[in-house]
Amino acid sequence: xxxxxxxxxxxxxxxxLLLSLSLVYPAAAPAQEAKGGFTLEQVLxxxxxxxxxxxxxxxxxxxxxxxxxxxxxxxxxxPDYRGRQVTSYTRDDGQALSGLAWSADGKTLFYVRGSGAxxxxxxxxxxxxxxxxxxxxxxxxxxxxxxxxxxxxxQPTPSPKGDGVAFVRRGQIFWAPLASDGAExxxxxxxxxxxxxxxxxxxxxxxxxxxxxxxxxxRGDHNFIGVYDVAAKAVRWMAPGVDQDGSPAWSPDGxxxxxxxxxxxxxxRLFLSNRSGHPWSILVADPATGQARTVWRARPGDGxxxxxxxxxxxxxxxxxxxxxxxSEADGWLHLYSVPVAGGEATLLTPGEFEVxxxxxxxxxxxxxxNSNQGDIDRRHLWRVDVAGGTPAALTRGDGIEWSPTxxxxxxxxxxxxxxxxxHAVIQVGNGEPRELAPGTVxxxxxxxxxxxxxxxxxxxxxxxxxxxxxxxxxxxxxxERRPALLFLHGGSHRQMxxxxxxxxxxxxxxxxxxxxxGRGYLVLAVNFRAGTGxxxxxxxxxxxxAGGASEFADVxxxxxxxxxxxxxxxxxxxxxxxxxxxxxxxxxxxxxPELFAAGVDIHGAHDWNDEILxxxxxxxxxxxxERLAFxxxxxxxxxxxxxxxxxxxxxxxxxxxxxxxxxLAEALRERGVEVEAVAIPDEIHGFLRYQSWLDVFRAAGxxxxxxxxxxxD
Numbered sequence: 001x002x003x004x005x006x007x008x009x010x011x012x013x014x015x016x017l018l019l020s021l022s023l024v025y026p027a028a029a030p031a032q033e034a035k036g037g038f039t040l041e042q043v044l045x046x047x048x049x050x051x052x053x054x055x056x057x058x059x060x061x062x063x064x065x066x067x068x069x070x071x072x073x074x075x076x077x078x079p080d081y082r083g084r085q086v087t088s089y090t091r092d093d094g095q096a097l098s099g100l101a102w103s104a105d106g107k108t109l110f111y112v113r114g115s116g117a118x119x120x121x122x123x124x125x126x127x128x129x130x131x132x133x134x135x136x137x138x139x140x141x142x143x144x145x146x147x148x149x150x151x152x153x154x155q156p157t158p159s160p161k162g163d164g165v166a167f168v169r170r171g172q173i174f175w176a177p178l179a180s181d182g183a184e185x186x187x188x189x190x191x192x193x194x195x196x197x198x199x200x201x202x203x204x205x206x207x208x209x210x211x212x213x214x215x216x217x218x219r220g221d222h223n224f225i226g227v228y229d230v231a232a233k234a235v236r237w238m239a240p241g242v243d244q245d246g247s248p249a250w251s252p253d254g255x256x257x258x259x260x261x262x263x264x265x266x267x268x269r270l271f272l273s274n275r276s277g278h279p280w281s282i283l284v285a286d287p288a289t290g291q292a293r294t295v296w297r298a299r300p301g302d303g304x305x306x307x308x309x310x311x312x313x314x315x316x317x318x319x320x321x322x323x324x325x326x327s328e329a330d331g332w333l334h335l336y337s338v339p340v341a342g343g344e345a346t347l348l349t350p351g352e353f354e355v356x357x358x359x360x361x362x363x364x365x366x367x368x369x370n371s372n373q374g375d376i377d378r379r380h381l382w383r384v385d386v387a388g389g390t391p392a393a394l395t396r397g398d399g400i401e402w403s404p405t406x407x408x409x410x411x412x413x414x415x416x417x418x419x420x421x422x423h424a425v426i427q428v429g430n431g432e433p434r435e436l437a438p439g440t441v442x443x444x445x446x447x448x449x450x451x452x453x454x455x456x457x458x459x460x461x462x463x464x465x466x467x468x469x470x471x472x473x474x475x476x477x478x479x480e481r482r483p484a485l486l487f488l489h490g491g492s493h494r495q496m497x498x499x500x501x502x503x504x505x506x507x508x509x510x511x512x513x514x515x516x517x518g519r520g521y522l523v524l525a526v527n528f529r530a531g532t533g534x535x536x537x538x539x540x541x542x543x544x545x546a547g548g549a550s551e552f553a554d555v556x557x558x559x560x561x562x563x564x565x566x567x568x569x570x571x572x573x574x575x576x577x578x579x580x581x582x583x584x585x586x587x588x589x590x591x592x593p594e595l596f597a598a599g600v601d602i603h604g605a606h607d608w609n610d611e612i613l614x615x616x617x618x619x620x621x622x623x624x625x626e627r628l629a630f631x632x633x634x635x636x637x638x639x640x641x642x643x644x645x646x647x648x649x650x651x652x653x654x655x656x657x658x659x660x661x662x663x664l665a666e667a668l669r670e671r672g673v674e675v676e677a678v679a680i681p682d683e684i685h686g687f688l689r690y691q692s693w694l695d696v697f698r699a700a701g702x703x704x705x706x707x708x709x710x711x712x713d
Contacts (some may be wrong), residue, residue, distance in 0.1 A: 038446035038518060040697050043441045043511045044068070046421035048504055049414055051100050052403045056362075058106030060142055061405060061412045063424055064097045064634075065437065066504065067132035069690025071097045073111060074424075075142055076436045081426050083437035086144045094126035094688030095133060096189070100167075103158045108178075110139045110156035110165055115684065118654050125694060126652070126683045137167045137176070150176045153193045155202065161210040167191075171200035173215065173228065195228060195235055203246060206314075207254040212287060214248040214257055221266065222555040225259045227287045240287040245283075249315040249323075252364070256340070257285045258315050258323055262306045268616045269543035271608060272493075275536060280306040282323060283314065284340055295323070296345055297340045303328040303536060309335075309369075310402075311358040318386030320362040326349070326355065331536045335367060337386050346388045349373075354533055355650075360386075361406045368404040368411070372533055377455055377467060377498045381413060402502040412436070416500035418452040421445065422507060449474075450514050452499055456524065460557035462550070464541075467534065468558065469498055469525045471517035476567055484522040484562045485571035485706040486588070487513055488556065490579030494547070495533035496525045505686050509578070512697050519701065520709070522568055524561070528554035528584070546608035546625075549632040555588050559595045569595065572708045575701060578602035579656060579685065586634035586645075586664065593642040598707035602648045603656045603685055607635045607666045614657055638667050644674035646703040647694050650683030676703060 037457065047067035054061045059078040064071055065085070069092030076083040086109075089095075099112035100162075103229070114135035115124045125133040140147040150156075153169035164177040169191070176191040197218040206213050213228045223245045225238040244262040263278035264443045279300055286290035298304040308314055309326045316324040321340040326333060329347075333354040336345040349355055353373040360367060367386055370379045379396040381401045394670045395401045398417065405412040409429055416422040424436040453469035458464050475712070478481060489496055489506065502509045513523045515652065528551045529541035543550040555575070563570040575596055577585050582604020589599045605611040608629035612619050630636050645668070649661040661677065678699045680692050687693055 002241065007413075022706070037449045038444075038515070040512075040515055040694055040701070042442075042444045042446050043450075043515050043518075044508065044697075046445045047080070047437075048507050049424045050420055050504060051098060051397075052405050052414055052424060053100045053102065054405045054407045054412065055102040055106035055142075056104060059408050060102070060405055061426070061436070062102070062107055062109050062416075063436075065440070067440070068092060069284065069688075071095070073097060073100070073109065073140065074437055075109070076424075076426070077142070078521065081428070081434075081436060081439070083424070084144075086140055086142070087147060087156075089658050091127070092340065092690045093129065093133075093693075094124060095116070095685075096688060099137075099154060099156055101156050101158055102609065103165075104160050104162040108139050108158075109140050109142060110137060110150075110158055112136070112154050112156065113138055116154065122652070123242065124535060124652055124682065124684050125155070126650075126680070126687075126689050128682060135295060137165070139165070146565060153191075155204055157204040157206060158212075159210045160206055163210075166194070166204050166206070166213055168201050168204065169193075170288060172196065173213070174203050190233060194230075195368055197226070197235065199224070203248060205248050205250060205295060207250050207273040209214075209254055212254070214250065214287075216246045216248065222264060224395045225257070225285070227257065227290075236287065236290045237285065238290050240290075243265075247314040249313050249317050251317055251321075254584075255287075257287050257619050258317065258340070259283055259292075260286065260314060260325075261294075268612060270535055270612050270615055272547045273540045273542050273544055274305055275302045275540045276300070277305045279304040282325060282338070293342075295340060295342045296325075298327065298328060303331060307333055309333065309358045310356050310599070316358070316360045316367065316386075317364070318360060318367070320387060322386050324358075324360070324386055325356070326368055328536045333532075333536070335369065336383070345454060348384045348386075348388055349382075349391055352535065354535070356445050357402045357404060358455075359406065368406060370402050370558065372495075374583065375535065377469065377495075377527075379497070381411075398498075400497055400499045400502065414502065416502070418499045420500070421447070421451040422500050422502065438452060449518065451517050453513075453525070456561070457497060458557055458601075460529075461553035461560075464529060464538075464554065464557075466529070466554050467527045468556060468561075469496060471513050471521075471523040471525070472516050472567075473520050473522065475520075476522075481569040482520055482522055482567060483574070483704070484524065484565075485516060485573070485704065486562070486567045486575035486577075487523055487525040487553065488528065488560050488575060488577030488584040489525070489582035490577065491532075491583050492528075492530035492551070492580040493532050493539060495531050497526055507691050508697075512700070515697065515701065516704070519705070520563070521704070522562070522598055523692075525560055526554060526558045528558075530580075535555075546612065546629040549587060551584065552587050552591065555584055556592060556595070559588070559592065563595075574598040574600070574708050576600035576602070576704075577604070582656075583634065587637075588635045589635035589643050589645055590641045593640055596643055596647075598644050598704060600646045600648065601661075601664075602696065602700075603650065603653055604660065605633075605656050606660045607633045609633075610660065611656065614655075635664070638671060638673075639671050641668060641671065644676070644703075644707055645676065646699065647677045648680070648699060649677075650680040650685065650687060650692070652682050653685045655685035 052063040129565035137150040153167040199219040203216040247260040281297040283292040335348040338345040384391040410427040425433040427433040456468040583599040
């Protein structure tokens with residue numbers, strides 16, 4: 001990488017803005033130590049549910065429950081749907097559970113234990129177990145009993161025939177037949193490799209009769225869709241080209257295969273505005289011949305880039321031979337459907353909101369989804385016919401709902417509130433929703449002591465309207481001025497909400513913001529530009545990230561908002577965040593030293609050129625791109641940095657290299673800046689252990705108490 005010689009001068013905009021901040025504020029009233037009445041352990045004590053999935057027959061649902069880092073599988077069955085734990089893992093060992101998939105008869109649940117390997121082939125082992133760790137496919141009977149290990153791998157995909165499961169090992173497709181006693185016990189037969197193919201296999205999808213397996217073969221700068229014939233032991237490629245093909249979806253009769261084609265793009269668009277490109281398209285292929293035809297293509301211009309929703313399949317083959325798919329054609333992430341025969345697409349979810357979690361009803365007539373329609377900083381459930389019509393609201397109010405899962409004539413989903421932690425529920429028929437695992441929240445969880453975050457909208461330094469949530473201490477008195485913090489999320493394609501978050505990572509940061517409010521801080525969680533929830537033009541804001549750091553103006557606007565509040569001490573404003581939020585924390589400390597008194601930077605990126613190379617090793621920027629990316633990075637502004645900082649990083653981070661924190665610490669120490677650091681050995685980017693989260697948050701809370709609460713003159 002070339003050496004950079006930054007010019008440490010401010011833009012005229014920043015100079016004027018900071019000059020406006022050099023006002024004389026009245027002396028702050030002495031800050032009173034707030035007594036939140038709860039500890040970090042208590043506010044992080046409630047279990048977090050995820051990976052809700054329903055069996056195709058039998059009406060059973062399963063999910064993962066993470067209780068203080070101990071992950072287990074839960075199952076609930078009709079008629080009472082009272083959840084029960086079916087695995088018996090007991091340690092906070094950082095071994096994830098994921099990839100839940102039911103057998104065709106609903107009697108066996110397949111899953112993955114462990115996380116994927118890094119580039120060196122190392123599987124995360126944050127607990128430091130002497131025997132190491134692995135990522136492996138397992139199965140367990142729905143009735144319980146001991147789980148059975150199938151073998152190293154991931155992405156379990158049970159056959160519709162019920163005779164075994166396909167999965168991926170080191171990029172290749174393997175097959176594990178079930179033992180003769182099926183799901184009732186016994187050892188699985190030794191897995192066998194089905195085919196040896198170049199590239200990395202993913203998105204395994206059996207045809208309805210189980211005779212064929214479609215998959216995506218990743219080849220680096222291009223992808224193919226393959227169809228493996230189980231009986232013939234042969235693979236056929238579907239209209240192979242030079243583009244990125246993916247998301248295979250079978251027709252109900254198994255005679256056709258739809259897939260997405262995203263045009264090749266050699267130049268990286270990571271951490272830059274990306275509103276348009278060569279239009280993506282939907283193709284339908286004949287698996288017997290490999291020939292395909294295009295049934296829909298995006299219009300050129302803004303919204304022509306392929307965007308995904310949270311779903312098992314990005315293409316849903318609905319009733320009446322209609323394909324349902326996501327698109328940003330009107331500037332918002334919506335659902336559309338198009339006849340397989342071709343023609344105009346129908347907008348299913350019109351309005352200024354975004355669709356997120358999506359699934360198809362068992363009869364394929366209805367799409368179930370969640371969105372922020374009419375409630376921009378929350379999520380609620382909806383349904384709409386695949387052919388179009390007026391969407392119907394399934395939930396409403398001040399809660400947050402996600403992961404809709406159809407179970408016969410019932411609906412299971414996950415929900416939370418401002419105080420009520422995330423939990424799994426089911427609504428049987430037209431009845432009231434009820435919890436699937438009542439009584440699992442510990443008595444010490446401080447629900448009554450939590451605050452309800454207030455919605456805030458402020459104007460950024462360049463005039464953009466920015467949404468945020470304000471956590472305000474309960475015990476603040478009239479005329480009192482408290483220390484305040486900005487919370488900056490990661491991603492950057494994320495949105496913080498007015499309640500407990502549906503992401504495990506942000507579920508934990510929401511708990512931390514509640515804890516900080518209980519400790520006496522005002523906390524403003526900022527939904528800066530480049531985040532989701534407010535449309536394509538907000539998410540793909542111009543000059544963002546490596547192209548100019550325009551979201552930094554939102555950090556400045558948030559600081560102005562806090563400084564203007566009568567209950568905030570303007571001398572005691574800090575900021576914290578992880579990943580992209582760590583980047584913006586460092587930007588705030590480097591470029592606006594007059595505003596911020598301290599910061600906690602958790603696994604933040606500090607030089608965009610290094611971070612882009614981490615994701616795209618073949619990245620070859622032009623000299624101007626490299627210069628602009630560096631100027632958009634904290635490393636370019638270190639001579640201005642004054643405030644103390646706490647750096648926190650897991651040293652097995654695969655998203656932001658640990659070296660980003662090493663380099664920043666070294667450079668700041670050379671400039672006489674106070675640096676504290678906490679390393680989490682063998683942890684990855686999204687900390688896997690409960691103990692790691694406790695260590696991170698304890699260190700952050702202690703740091704702010706020493707640097708902000710103790711600052712009284």
